[in-house]
Amino acid sequence: MDKQGRGLSETVWTRLDRKAGAITELTVRQLRHRMSTWVVLGVGTLLILMLLAFYVDAVRDGFEPIDNDGDSEDWDGDGYPLGQERKYGTDDWDPMQYPGSGYYVRDGEVHWSDQNRTHSGNQTWIDATGIFSPIWIDEDFQYNRWDDVDFSDLDDCTQNGEFGVDWWISWGDACQQSNGDIALMSVNFRGEGTLRVLEEYYSEWGHFTDQYYVEPEPASNYIDEDDIDWDGNILSSSQGFDDDGDCLRVDWIELDFWFEEDDSNRNGIPCDVVWIIGSDGETIIDIRADENVDEDPDDEKLSGESIHRVFIIAVGKIAFIMILSIFLPLFLALGLVRDETENGTLHYLLSKPIHRGEFIVYRILGYLLIAGSFVLLMSFLMGIFTSLLGPGDSIIRFRDILIWLAIGLTTVLALTAYGAVFNTLGLVSPKYGVYIALIIGVWEFMMAVLTLIGGGSTTIQYASSLSISHWSLQLVDSLVLIIWPDTLTMHLMAEAFNLDTGLDVIWSPPAHTLETGNPYVSAIISVVILSLITTLMIFLAQSVFKRREIM
Amino acid sequence: MTSKSTPTVVIDHCSKWYGNVIGINDVSLAIDGGVTGILGPNGAGKSTLFKLLMGRLKPSGGSVRLFGIDPWESTSPYRRVGYVSETEKLYDWMTGHDFVSTLARLHGMTREEASARAEHVLEFVGLSDVQHKEIGKYSKGMRQRIKIAHALVHDPDLIILDEPLHGCDPIARTSIMSVIRDLGAQGKTVLVSSHILDEIERITEQIVILHNGRLLALGNLHAIRDLLDKHPHRILIKTEKPRELASSFIIEDPVYGVRFSGEGALEILTNDLSAAHSILPRVIVNSGVKINSIENPDDNLESLLKYLVGGDN
């Protein structure tokens, strides 16, 4: 028992604890009694609920399998999808050409300078320019969709003189002369007779292979048909198999316009994928795929998961970090000490045996209790929904809950840092503080946008690192990689196999890893920087407040 | 009260300037035990003095000690100090009990302790029947009393009240005064500021007079008043027939002159105010003149100050 008759249990710490409790509780109750707090939190809840509604709606629709390489489309409407047309070497822009339609084989030609300028026979004539003396003409023939000369109803040539010397007709046109010969200007047709090619023009002739019937394949055959083939064998860097054959093209009919290099990653092996493993022997740090290899993977397995992650990361970054963590402190934290000073109610609190420095810390603690628990509640809500509704076989995706916890905690860290900054501003400069806070808010917002859109660019990463939002977003990126290590692989796959999942837009590997590539490093750096900002700000506020004369 | 060698409040050659404006100018005081009234007109430096005592302001010169400790450097004296500031704002959304018990917890009390102490002090200031109402619904007198209650909740040895009677009606005034007198009777050191001599007179006899930031006088109010009494004084009588009354007064000993200061008004000039007051009833009754009012225009802080500063009346 001390001289004031208090028990031994009354240590300095329990009394400190009680003071902290009292001020924190007072702050919480004060904020609770402000209408604006409820408006702000209500709007925040509405925002999260709206995003959830969109998410639930999207899940109900299911993840449509996405045709990543676009070869399931039937552009010319001939009933054969692009993939099948490619196999048969036909053009998917031309309904006249389709698998089994036969293809043209050139037999001969007349160049602009050739001496012999006539040819006779039953042929398919291509780019015929000159005078044709017909024996018969296939009036139904159409070489491609742009041919529009109607041989059943030819115009008469009305000009006098010699065609090609005295008069001309327009390209792709034909007319019948009075002697029955046909004047042609780069026309495709089929018929028997003699073609006299105009001087200094080109024509060719050939024949069509036999037509045969090919069963049109359903478009679904060309969706998700080239899955990613990776056996997990880290010793072999050459992986992947071109399941749909659009890179290997064995037994395919090649056409001139359909040509791509089959070893675009230049490792000497055609149609493979190089998976580059990091020095730790486990992490994939780069993927270099040859064109058209593994380019249309199973979306249910891959895109579904990616899109789900994109949703979580995007909501975490934009809604939680950029909206909630900037605006909640602006509304709630700026007046923590400033309002008390302005009202004069500070006198009640400061006439108690409590250090002014402690007072600031407890005030921020009270604000955090409201703002932080709100954010954690919202992230928990999101976690429950996404872990139940997300793709996969398990009933609950525990990693989702973890990731939401990470986002929630990151937001709380950001809330603390912003709270400390704004509180300090209001305290240090009661007159200008509010305006500076507004401008800092806008600045943080701009830097967050820069960080978000400039994911890959190191210049932008370093330029925008002069902001709290940058480090919060970095922390989210790092934590995502820690909790879902395969996000990096997905990100690389999205880039390598042209997956349109948005993962490469919304998430990029953390930049500040001291060149180790280790997410733990960047996470720790981010946490340290955020805590440092918070501590510095609180320290600044304390030292200013301690020497402040209060009228 | 704990035994101590130093007085509760020691102010040693303390000055405080706000830029070029002087708040307190070279004031030295030592106060210990009982109720002390700090008297002075607005701007005399009463609040500045209290804020220096409460460590809100840093002295520009000299030193301030509470229980021997500098309040600007350390918050530890506040464990034994209760402060009623002049601020009018309160947490209007809290109930009186909440307000007092929350602030009590800042002294390191547990929730239960704080609640019990709050009930106790609210009883003491006479607010127990409204303690669960919101402060926003309190009257001005109640608000002043709740401010006193929060200052008393930890049973302090020193209580500083900045204008506690300010803006209260007579009933509230009386009850607050009795609370302050009770505290003095309990042996606590109480500092009360006011700019109304009457109020202070009803609370205590020990006063400190501040004027323009300077310490003008300190000591027993009666002694100061006696000094004042020996000084030319006026008594203003309003009556229908001032001339008749004047003739009755002029022959009395303490009265050295009369003056007609307006229609229906008579000023009696005296050098001994108490003597003049003692003959007043007799003379009036004897004269049989109807009196409307009797006033002591000089019995206020203003004339006291004028006298102390050395001006004539």
Next chain:
Amino acid sequence: MSEDLALANGQTRMEVAYGAGDGDDDAQAVVAQRASLGVVFEQVYRPWNGTLGPRWVRNYAIFRHHVYGLFSSKGHRYYNPFVRLTILVILLSSLTPIAMIFLSSTLPGDASDWLTRMWGINRYNLWGQVLGYYPRNLCMWPLLTALVVGGMISDDRKNGTSAIYFSRPVTRTDYTIMKFLSAAFVLTFVIVFSYVLYYSTSIVFRGEGWAFLIDTLPMFLGGLIAGLLLVFTYTSIGMALSSISQSRFFAAVAFLAIIFGTKLTALLVELVFQTSIIYILSPYDALAHIGQWLVGIPPNYEHSLAFSIVSVLVYNAASIAVLVNRVSSLEVTRE
């Protein structure tokens, strides 16, 4: 008595009338001096025989009070020096294209062509001058509106100065309209004025002729209307927020939160769910959509223009409804 009258400055008069001070200060009131014993006080109403100025003169005084304050605080509304500085910086940076145009008129050849292509008058630049998102609409206009409009009504509520207006022959409608107009004027001064200046100076610097003028005038007018619409919408949202706030800061932050929050949310939904419909919640995007139509450039949005028009109308209608409602119930004391 006349000296006392002179002593009674505006503040003490307010305090006497509404008890804002504690009454023991040096406040002096004419009536108290005339009181005699037994009478609480004697109030003399002197009929005023002057002629009341026409309504527009009184209203103009309110307008002037708010607008002149930007330049001089003496006798006009007080604008924080920081606010003035920010407005100046925003105005100057919105005038940067003019400097570029000027540069292009002095430089020869390729450099000039390049500058003209980048900053010269065309549909996209005219649209961008008022409605471009980065940086004008991202950081400049919302910040400007927040700073200018935030305290328009909330300050009056906080200080009780609305009583000064309502104790004069000024109706609440006039009060609201003039406050609105003066806020809109300041915004117009920065946003629309810089736009008009940009258009006219570039014509002067480039030495363009009538044909160019006739070619570009329709799109200039389209941009002008879009700019005025932007000013009107931002002002009405800001005024509504100001009228429901106790402090100018809350109104300012709330305005920024609405502009940035809706924009970001819409962006998020578009990124993840491939639909642009949420953009109708964002005042900025609704205005930008309408602006694109007015200036005649293809829209960035998938949803129909009608949605954006409705959105802007709803935002304005709701804001003005809130504003009118709040002002008509505004108390003449400090709240």
